[in-house]
Amino acid sequence: MSSVSVIPCIQGKMGNTDFYQATMTASDLVHRVRAASELDEWTTMSIEDRLQRDPDIKRIKEQIAPYIAGSQDRFFGAVIVLIYKGEVIFESIKALKANIPAGYQLIADKMGFLTIAGCALIMLDGQHRLLALEMVIKPNHDNRVDGVCREEVPNDDICVIFIHHESNEKTRRIFNKVNRYAKSTSRSDNIITSEDDGNAIIARNLLNEGAPLGWKVKGTKNEKEDIVEWKNNTITARSAKLTTISVVYETVKLILNDKNVSLGETSRPSEEDLEQYYEWVEQFWNIVLEGLQPYQDALHNTSKIPQMRKDDQPYSLLFKSLPQIALFKGLIAATRNDRLSLREAVKRANTIDWSMSSKNWTNVLVTPSGTMARAQQAHNLGGKLIAYLIGADKMTEQEIAQIQREYSSAYGVNINDPNIKLMPLPKPVVEPVSEAVKASV
Known part of the structure; x- marks a missing residue:
């Protein structure tokens, strides 16, 4: 993604890692976020630089995508999106000098807008869910999956946690720990x-x-x-x-x-x-x-x-x-x-x-x-x-x-x-x- 995007979000920090929690519609997610394997540099990267596993297309097509397309009760947790290169600016509501009631002053520093310019948005955790959404939403997808809820899915709100890419080492460590503790x-x-x-x-x-x-x-x-x-x-x-x-x-x-x-x-x-x-x-x-x-x-x-x-x-x-x-x-x-x-x-x-x-x-x-x-x-x-x-x-x-x-x-x-x-x-x-x-x- 090379254009400028402004996304409302809540800022947080865990350890020395800043993150921004927001929502994107499933349609926006599919059209604006890429799997790591779709990076232009992917084919020339050494094993040391490849940050994700190859996706299990069979499992996505036969299990995840049908669930999304066919269930009214569909739900999954937040995906983690890497803001890869480019410029990232967070401006809080308080910094914008908005007329904020006194009761909200304490939390106004954490609420605001994330401006992303010249960056690629890469799925760090949630690649299988992203590819499943593509199968449901994109009309000309080679592995198109249908279901009774397919027309509703593009408007679904997806919880997204944005993390800025600082180094391959840190990104790989986060990926490893997130996946190791979430699923073996x-x-x-x-x-x-x-x-x-x-x-x-x-x-x-x-x-x-x-x-x-x-x-x-x-x-x-x-x-x-x-x-x-x-x-x-x-x-x-x-x-x-x-x-x-x-x-x-x-x-x-x-x-x-x-x-x-x-x-x-x-x-x-x-x-x-x-x-x-x-x-x-x-x-x-x-x-x-x-x-x-x-x-x-x-x-x-x-x-x-x-x-x-x-x-x-x-x-x-x-x-x-x-x-x-x-x-x-x-x-x-x-x-x-x-x-x-x-x-x-x-x-x-x-x-x-x-x-x-x-x-x-x-x-x-x-x-x-x-x-x-x-x-x-x-x-x-x-x-x-x-x-x-x-x-x-x-x-x-x-x-x-x-x-x-x-x-x-x-x-x-x-x-x-x-x-x-x-x-x-x-x-x-x-x-x-x-x-x-x-x-x-």
Whole structure:
């Protein structure tokens, strides 16, 4: 919206955020307020700048719009509209020197008019309701929804709270908190929008252009998309995405925890700390992507990823979410206390059999029926087994024995029975050396 608008409103302030509460007719709202995805800059924005989730058109068309168009008792709460850029001026009734009775003097400072010039009005909270109103009100809408109340809806008063855009960080934080407390947001939504969770901030930065995961793939509409799936927590079989933002987030936590850094979700680290933490994580991811040949092949030609992910392929596990987390756990364990360099550990990982059909992973990452395991235990045991396969020659006999006990337990072996023979561990990349031999060297 580029023209000047004057809107009667009530001014308020919560924390350090000024807001203005007003009403707009549904027709005005539809014609003057835009969804964030309709911003001209939207297609060129990085994930760091996108302030809203993509709308669920199916839910809007089948649930929200029919309710608005067909119910006499229709009602919903206030929407929050972002005054994006431009000039905003609030003038109170008292400042206008109107003849106000004494009884109203105390509240006259809060009542007045909001002048908005050269701004875009963007729906910060209420995008689904806005798009539903469009389906009901706009006569030529592609998803037009009819109902007995459709003719009345344009004149409905909609409660609107206006907030002036100050920065992407503040806007994203407001969006995240409003949606988190009003309705549970998905894990990926929280990672994308949180400005207080340091792990989420670092995970997002890994997806920026020039970052380790800033690669692009050809989407379903031949458009370039991020190689990391950040809209959903899962990847479809045909997807050319390498991994999910949820997996990336978990790897950030693992890498930082190994450096004794534990970041909460409600307290943003300093910019200096974030920069240092990002460098650690960036370096780790770069070494993994550069050192694992299957990932190099995939990044060289992302169209191969769906084929490489298939269960019968030699590196299929490297393209599935749970094994990816186990991989990072294994690499971290194998390199702890400088027993192996990360580059050497990744180099050795290239020689592991990563096929889902490999018996190495049965009852660990893969169920006996051939499907992916889902329990947290699979992450943990999978990571330990990977660490053993990579760095058995750097482990003590006690460490190997403990992994063998856990591996046997996963097969249902009663490890507390001294007469029961434990399951043999798979053959590692480099055979371990006995303590006696180590002592003689």
